[in-house]
């Protein structure tokens with residue numbers, strides 16, 4: 001590794017929405033950061049897309065109205081203002097709802113973030129190193145970063161923003177990992193390419209990715225039988241017909257235990273029986289950080305174990321267009337949702353036979369042509385399964401969060417190991433939600449990115465270390 005150049009001031013690992021927004025805010029707050037003031041390592045061509053907004057399927061829509069997704073809390077309608085509504089109406093009239101809400105394809109949000117970063121890339125203040133960070137070593141306070149197919153970099157401050165790893169296959173399916181009828185990663189562009197219109201499909205998971213898959217299959221003319229199952233069989237709820245700002249004024253009392261918090265939420269629901277549950281859940285979400293902060297680790301774990309599935313389906317709502325597709329297919333009985341656990345999977349010439357144990361029922365088998373895994377990103381195993389995080393764990397500068405949600409993080413965004421705060425390593429976005437609680441939807445991710453950028457801006461010396469031009473790869 002060539003260490004002859006001075007280290008670059010800030011390197012962000014991961015250029016999805018989080019990494020892009022941290023860079024944008026930092027560069028705005030610190031105009032003195034000159035050429036290569038911020039570097040993002042990201043294998044995708046575009047910055048801002050990431051796992052969520054990198055999809056090319058027009059059926060995959062944002063699940064929060066466009067007016068609530070912005071890279072800047074000071075300009076909440078920035079994304080909506082950026083959209084060219086005439087052009088959108090021509091290519092995607094379904095994006096517009098009678099209520100006035102707008103739910104365009106998720107790729108539009110990725111394009112918006114890329115457009116906001118473009119001026120910084122053009123001036124060279126932001127550098128995009130295309131590649132995957134594979135390994136990290138450290139000399140003194142300098143990080144040495146090995147990027148696949150890219151340059152090696154030395155950095156002063158490192159920010160981790162690689163939120164969503166691919167899903168892991170449930171244990172009974174691992175022996176069929178290479179079977180072409182089993183789709184282990186539903187986010188691949190070619191995930192549905194082999195499925196013919198009349199073929200039957202089993203989907204493991206009943207969350208938002210299941211809904212995306214059903215919408216994509218239906219748009220391709222798929223008419224075959226779909227069975228979607230998860231342990232509780234819960235599916236994401238629809239948005240309220242009319243949004244309201246009442247959740248800004250509703251207060252939910254914090255509680256020291258998961259059970260007491262549940263009671264407080266239930267009490268709010270019955271005290272405000274005139275309101276829809278959406279308002280109460282939105283109020284909980286807005287006070288999420290404070291409510292989470294009142295719980296000790298044991299109670300946080302308890303909440304995750306018992307309440308999270310219910311929280312997720314009420315809090316992560318579904319785009320109305322996608323909900324309509326689900327409703328239609330359920331009514332036509334070409335889609336069935338089941339609460340069941342996968343016990344066994346066997347591949348034969350006829351298809352894949354799944355043995356399920358329905359909740360409270362006896363085992364049953366289903367022969368299907370294809371199986372799609374939508375169990376969600378493997379956040380719990382991220383430190384041990386990701387090579388560069390494993391390297392950081394070996395250096396004793398990162399560890400999994402004690403709740404199992406991502407990476408252990410201090411309240412000021414620094415990585416934490418035991419009682420030690422790591423001065424030159426920060427965790428941005430949903431990987432830090434063990435510390436902050438509710439931090440997954442874009443509005444919270446924006447707040448978190450702004451806060452990380454503010455913190456970085458304060459850490460950097462006022463006379464920045466500028467990189468000589470010849471370092472450019």
Ligand SMILES: Cc1cc2nc3c(=O)[nH]c(=O)nc-3n(C[C@H](O)[C@H](O)[C@H](O)COP(=O)(O)OP(=O)(O)OC[C@H]3O[C@@H](n4cnc5c(N)ncnc54)[C@H](O)[C@@H]3O)c2cc1C
Nearest residue numbers: 014016017018050051052062063132133162163164441442
């Ligand atoms: C499928 C999906 C859809 C969603 N839709 C919405 C929505 O509509 N509305 C909403 O509010 N929220 C949505 N969310 C929630 C989402 O978590 C946030 O909105 C946000 O997009 C998270 O972005 P991120 O940059 O933190 O993570 P990611 O999108 O996971 O981006 C991380 C980036 O890191 C890169 N990376 C990974 N490993 C490495 C490495 N070793 N080296 C370099 N780079 C690496 C990846 O290529 C990726 O681009 C969605 C989430 C998912 C998974």
